[in-house]
Amino acid sequence: MMVFVFSIGMLRNYMPKKEIILVLVVAFLIGAIGGAFFLEPIYEELPAMASMVEKNVPxxxxxxxxDLSSSTDITELKENLSATEGFISFKETSITIPLWKFNEREMKYFNSVIGNINSHFKDYNVTEDGKIEIAIEENYSSYDALKSFSDWYKLVYGDTLSYAQIHAELVVSSASLDTFEHDLLERGIVASNQSGPVQDTLNNTNSSMIPNTHFILITGAFGVVVALIGIYYESFGVFTRKFKKFMREKRKR
Structure with missing residues (x-):
């Protein structure tokens, strides 16, 4: 397409001067269309291509x-994941228990008692919207943590918990990332967040990329530059020949 734009520019001597503006407009449109339909899809794939390099670094x-439902069989999930090539570790880190919207008195009460329910509760946070987030010690299971809280809750409130969430961290080899993501997706599990060289590369590449509309405008401007080169190509050739002749004559002197 740029060859076509360049060729149009070279026809300057065969068209009225006022038509040059039309040539530049056409060159911009061709450059923008080429950018939108041919270059933009490739441009959008840059983050994926950059992350692919990181995936293959040993x-x-x-x-x-x-973020897993409390109904998930954590033991079976861990065994399945650990049997997959590229597995490094699986760690249950915390649980979240949604209750009801707390008033000030209830907030104070839960904050005063949660730390005494179980010595394996490493830290906890009670929010006004009724969520209790409890961090558990390493190598302590989320099942035991939930059972401990559930037993206390039933003793105090005479009711059972209807739902809770388990938070875990899965560490895998970057080369096997796609395999683990596929296996998790088949179970209806999608990672809520991700960290590591692959994700860092994705984030850095995305943050350095310009918006697609700006990219298309740049390709359009490039088309204008190519057209201008075509328009003044002959003049530049004449100037080059005169300059070379001048230099030869200067050396003879």
């Missing part, structure tokens, strides 16, 4: 942060 690891 030793790179990626961490997937999983």
């Amino acid at each position: 030793g790179n690891e990626e961490t997937l942060y999983l």
Whole structure:
């Protein structure tokens, strides 16, 4: 397409001067259309191509942060994942228990008692919207943590918990990331967050890219530049020949 634009520019001597503006407009449109339909799809794939390089660097690891339903069989999930090539570790980190919107008195009460329910509760946070987030010690299971809280809750409130969420961290080899993401997706699990060289590369590449509309405008402007080169190509050739002749004559003197 740029060859076509260049060729149009070279026809300047055969068209009225006022038509040059039309040539530049056409060159911009052709450049923009070419950018939108041919170059933009390639441009959009740059983050994926950059992350592919990181996936194939030996030793790179990626961490997937999983939010799982309390009904998930964590033991079976861990065994299945650990049997997959590229598995590094699986760690249950915390649980979230949604209750009801707390008033000030209830907030104070839960904040005062949660730390005494179980010595394996490493830290906790009670929010006004009724969520209790409890971080658990390493190597302590989320099942035991939930059972402990559920037993206390039933004793105090005479009711059972209807739902809770388990948070876990899955560390895998970057080269096997696609395999683990596929296996998790088949179970209806999608990582809520991800960290590691692959994700860093994706984030850095995305942040450095300009919006698609700007990219298309740049390709249009490039078309105008190519057209201008075509328009003044002959003049530039004449100038080059005169300059070379001048230099030869200067050397003879």
